Amino acid sequence: MRLNRYILQDICKNTVLHIFLLTVTISCLFPIFWMVRSSLMTNQTIFVDHSFFPGQLNWQNYAEAWVKGRFGIYFFNSIIYTVSVVTGIVVVSSMAAFAFSRLYFPGRDLIFYIFVAAMMIPLPGSFVPLFVMMNKLHLVNTRIGYILCMINVGLSLSILLLKTFFDKMPSDLEDAARIDGCNRWQIWWHVALPLARPALAVIVIYNSLNVWNEFILANLLLNDKTLMPLQTGLMAFNGAFQVDYPVLMAGLTMTAIPIVVVYLMMQKHIVKGLSSGAVVG
Amino acid sequence: MFSRADIRSSIKVTALDAGKNALFVLPAVVIFSTFYIYPFFELINLSLHQWPGIGPKTFVGLENFQELLSDKVWWLSMWHAAYITLIALVFQNALAFALALACDREIRGQKFYRVIFFIPPVLSEVVVGILWNWILNAGTQNGEHIGLLNYFLNATGLPQLVHSWLSDPKTALTCIAVVHSWKGFGWGFIMLLAGLQTIDRQLYEAARVDGAGSWRTFLNVTIPMMIPVIMVVVILTILGSMQVFVLILSLVNQGLVYHTEVPVTRILGSMQGTKQFGYACAQAVVFGAILVMVSFSFKKISNLAKQA
Numbered sequence: 001m002r003l004n005r006y007i008l009q010d011i012c013k014n015t016v017l018h019i020f021l022l023t024v025t026i027s028c029l030f031p032i033f034w035m036v037r038s039s040l041m042t043n044q045t046i047f048v049d050h051s052f053f054p055g056q057l058n059w060q061n062y063a064e065a066w067v068k069g070r071f072g073i074y075f076f077n078s079i080i081y082t083v084s085v086v087t088g089i090v091v092v093s094s095m096a097a098f099a100f101s102r103l104y105f106p107g108r109d110l111i112f113y114i115f116v117a118a119m120m121i122p123l124p125g126s127f128v129p130l131f132v133m134m135n136k137l138h139l140v141n142t143r144i145g146y147i148l149c150m151i152n153v154g155l156s157l158s159i160l161l162l163k164t165f166f167d168k169m170p171s172d173l174e175d176a177a178r179i180d181g182c183n184r185w186q187i188w189w190h191v192a193l194p195l196a197r198p199a200l201a202v203i204v205i206y207n208s209l210n211v212w213n214e215f216i217l218a219n220l221l222l223n224d225k226t227l228m229p230l231q232t233g234l235m236a237f238n239g240a241f242q243v244d245y246p247v248l249m250a251g252l253t254m255t256a257i258p259i260v261v262v263y264l265m266m267q268k269h270i271v272k273g274l275s276s277g278a279v280v281g
Numbered sequence: 282m283f284s285r286a287d288i289r290s291s292i293k294v295t296a297l298d299a300g301k302n303a304l305f306v307l308p309a310v311v312i313f314s315t316f317y318i319y320p321f322f323e324l325i326n327l328s329l330h331q332w333p334g335i336g337p338k339t340f341v342g343l344e345n346f347q348e349l350l351s352d353k354v355w356w357l358s359m360w361h362a363a364y365i366t367l368i369a370l371v372f373q374n375a376l377a378f379a380l381a382l383a384c385d386r387e388i389r390g391q392k393f394y395r396v397i398f399f400i401p402p403v404l405s406e407v408v409v410g411i412l413w414n415w416i417l418n419a420g421t422q423n424g425e426h427i428g429l430l431n432y433f434l435n436a437t438g439l440p441q442l443v444h445s446w447l448s449d450p451k452t453a454l455t456c457i458a459v460v461h462s463w464k465g466f467g468w469g470f471i472m473l474l475a476g477l478q479t480i481d482r483q484l485y486e487a488a489r490v491d492g493a494g495s496w497r498t499f500l501n502v503t504i505p506m507m508i509p510v511i512m513v514v515v516i517l518t519i520l521g522s523m524q525v526f527v528l529i530l531s532l533v534n535q536g537l538v539y540h541t542e543v544p545v546t547r548i549l550g551s552m553q554g555t556k557q558f559g560y561a562c563a564q565a566v567v568f569g570a571i572l573v574m575v576s577f578s579f580k581k582i583s584n585l586a587k588q589a
Contacts, residue, residue, distance in 0.1 A: 017383045018390075024380060025397050027463070032400070034429065035412050050432050092308045099305035104294050111306060118317055122572045124524050125548045125565020128558060129323035130316065132334075152316035155309060184301065213405035215527045231407045235531060238411055248411065256408050263403045267396055270403075 032256070039249035046246050058246065065250040073226060074233030075254060081147060081218075081229055082211045088151040089158050089207050090200060096155075097162035098188050102174070112163070119156040131220050141224045149217050154207040165199035166192065201269045205262070209270075212259055230255045328562035334552075338559070345563035355564060358542040359571075365458040365543070366522035373462035374518060377469030378511075382503075384470075385477040395474070402467040410531025413460045417446045417532075447533050450540035457532060457541065461525055468521075469514045476510030477503070512583035516576045523572060544568045 038046060040057040066072040099105075100112045130149065131140070139145025169192075177191050193200070215231040222228050228236065234251055237243075263270065294302075328345055330338040349355055380398060384391050401409065418428035431443045446452050480503065488498040526545035533541050542550075544564065551561035 014388060017386070017388060021380065021383055021388075021390075021394050024376070025394060028397050028401055028467075031412055031416060031463075032404075034416060038415065047427055050429070050436075092312065096306045096309035099302055103302035103305060105299040105303040108303075108306075111310065114318075115309075115313065118313070122520055122524070122569060122576070123317075123321065123324075123565075124545055124568050124572065125562060126317075126320050126324060128548065128552050128561045128565060129320040129327055131552070132327070132558065133315075133320060133323065148312060149316055152312050155313060159309065184305070188305070209403055213403075213407075215405065215407055231405055234407050234411060238531065245415065249415070252408050252411055256404055259403055259405075260400060263400070264396065267399065270399070 032260075035249055035256070036253050039246060039253045041246050041249075043244065043246060061246045061250040062254070064244075065247045065254065069237055069244075069247050069251055070225065071230070071233060071237075071251045071254055074228055074230045077227060077233075078212060078229040078231075078255075080143065081150065082208050084143075084147050085150040085154070085211045086204055086207050088147065089154045090203060092151060093155055093158035093203070094162055094193060094196065094200070095188065097159045097166055098192050100159070100163045101166035102171075102192075103184065112159075115156050115159055119160065127216060127220055130217075134221060140221055141227060143227060146218060146221050146227075149221065150211055150214065153214075153217075154203075154210060158203045158207065161203060162196060162199055165196055169195055198269075201266075205266045205269050208262065209259060324562050324565055327559050328566045330559045332558045333556045334558050341559070345560050346567065348560065349563055349567060354539065354542065355544070355547055357539070358544050358547045359568075361454055361541065362523045362525070362543040364454055365461060365525060366519055368455070368458035369462050369465060369518055369522040370515065373466045374469050374514060376462070377466045377514070378473055380466070380470050381473035381477055382499075384474055395471070398470050399467040401464045404464070406464070406525075406527040407531045409460065409464045410528045413456075413463075414447065414532050417456055417460075418448075453533060453541050457525075457529055460532060461522060461528055464528070465518070465521065469518065472514050472517075473507070473510060476507050480506045508586045509583060512579060512586070516579050519575055519579070520572060523568075523575075 037052065037054070039061055040059065041049065041054060041061075042056075042058045045054065045056075066075075096115075100108060134140050134145050134149070137145070139148070173191050173195070174187055177187050182190065212229075213231065214229075215235070218229050218232045219235070222232065225233075225236065230251075234248075234255060237248060237251060327338075329340060329342060331341045331345070332338040380394070384394055416429045418431060428446075430446065434440065434442045444452075446456050484502050484506070485498060488502050493501065523543075524545055526543050526549070529541055529543060529546065545568075548561050548564045548568070551557045551564060
């Protein structure tokens with residue numbers, strides 16, 4: 001009898017908890033579902049038909065968004081920026097972190113602390129002088145200007161994460177490599193980088209999300225419609241006088257889906273990186 | 282060839298080796314100085330000048346800051362950001378904590394929930410803003426309010442609540458805060474859950490043996506153990522919410538109106554709109570200083586709590 005009471009209590013508690021968790025789950029997913037649904041409507045039906053599963057699905061919107069809405073170009077640009085910025089961050093930050101952890105030179109620790117301190121200080125309006133400088137350097141409306149700026153954005157955190165990782169790495173393999181005649185660059189490339197793969201995975205994913213979703217610098221630095229990434233492209237499309245909502249929703253879906261898919265595939269790394277970030281912070 | 286002592290200790294390193302070692306940080310240092318350190322000092326420098334973006338700069342000392350002190354719109358924008366932050370701090374974090382507690386128990390589908398709750402944070406602010414604009418109100422058509430929420434209110438017999446949620450000054454800020462919280466609670470959830478899972482289960486056992494109920498256990502075991510993580514989440518929430526603005530740009534698409542101004546949109550407006558680069562930088566300096574002070578005072582509180 002007693003046992004049953006406890007089991008019953010437990011079932012009740014769990015049911016209440018699941019109802020709570022499921023409500024939040026639905027509130028997370030419903031707007032995304034609504035976005036996809038709206039992207040399959042026509043301009044005539046979208047304001048009238050509020051059914052969850054409309055009878056006619058208008059896939060035409062995606063073709064229209066891709067070509068007429070220029071989202072094809074924006075998409076291509078976003079991919080260029082994400083790939084080059086993340087590659088840049090991985091190379092630059094892993095070299096620096098390797099040096100901070102393993103190679104000595106005067107002033108090394110001071111430089112490292114400056115990198116870390118920069119991460120702690122929020123600099124909300126730094127885009128003003130940054131824009132002025134980019135203008136002077138004639139880097140406004142160039143791909144390379146935006147890419148360099150974004151490499152800088154991800155640098156500090158990546159260096160900190162990788163340095164912590166390299167510090168914990170045993171030096172035996174390095175010593176072996178050195179005995180075999182490897183120089184610094186070869187040790188970095190052949191030993192340190194392959195061993196740091198778990199940390200690199202976190203850095204790649206974190207920075208990919210960051211670059212793909214970045215708006216403010218892209219907005220300031222890239223006015224040319226052929227250079228815009230998806231985020232500013234969406235805003236430009238949204239700011240038009242008469243907004244074509246089904247096509248806009250198709251554009252939103254094209255922007256959101258890749259990042260959600262990457263997240264779902266890689267969510268283990270993301271959660272791990274976040275949790276370790278919380279502990280470091 | 283170089284020996285082990287060369288690279289690891291500070292003693293036996295020749296100038297040549299040190300130079301070769303320093304080459305590794307060179308790219309990082311160059312990029313960082315150009316795109317972070319230089320703008321940092323230029324920000325302070327520009328804040329002491331009057332400059333329309335081209336031509337010569339006029340040194341005006343602290344005039345920009347004096348102007349800022351009496352700028353009502355600026356302080357109003359500060360209050361807006363504070364309001365959004367307050368709502369995020371209370372509701373978003375309470376929700377995140379409640380969800381983390383629910384998932385910390387041995388409950389079926391824990392992994393599933395964890396994956397789902399982090400989907401809104403991986404979406405961009407632009408996507409979230411435009412999407413919620415579409416749901417909350419996409420303007421009016423033929424004099425009727427459209428948008429899913431208004432349709433829903435009409436359908437459930439609450440037509441008196443139907444209105445333009447995002448253009449009404451009374452509801453716009455709250456809507457922004459709610460959407461911001463929707464986007465952000467997953468962060469808090471993941472961090473708090475990670476924190477909860479580091480608590481030693483034996484502490485709970487001990488509390489139960491001592492006859493503490495679940496509420497007592499929560500107050501006397503969970504909360505004290507969680508203070509450091511809670512403080513990190515609080516600081517990150519404050520920093521994130523005070524600086525929110527892309528979400529506002531994309532959510533309230535009628536352009537910038539005074540009732541949804543926040544500090545960053547003010548800075549952007551002074552720079553792009555009225556071309557007062559010096560004034561924009563002064564605003565940024567003040568705003569940055571306030572943020573640093575707030576997060577430092579919270580760190581202090583957190584350290585005090587740790588000692589107590």
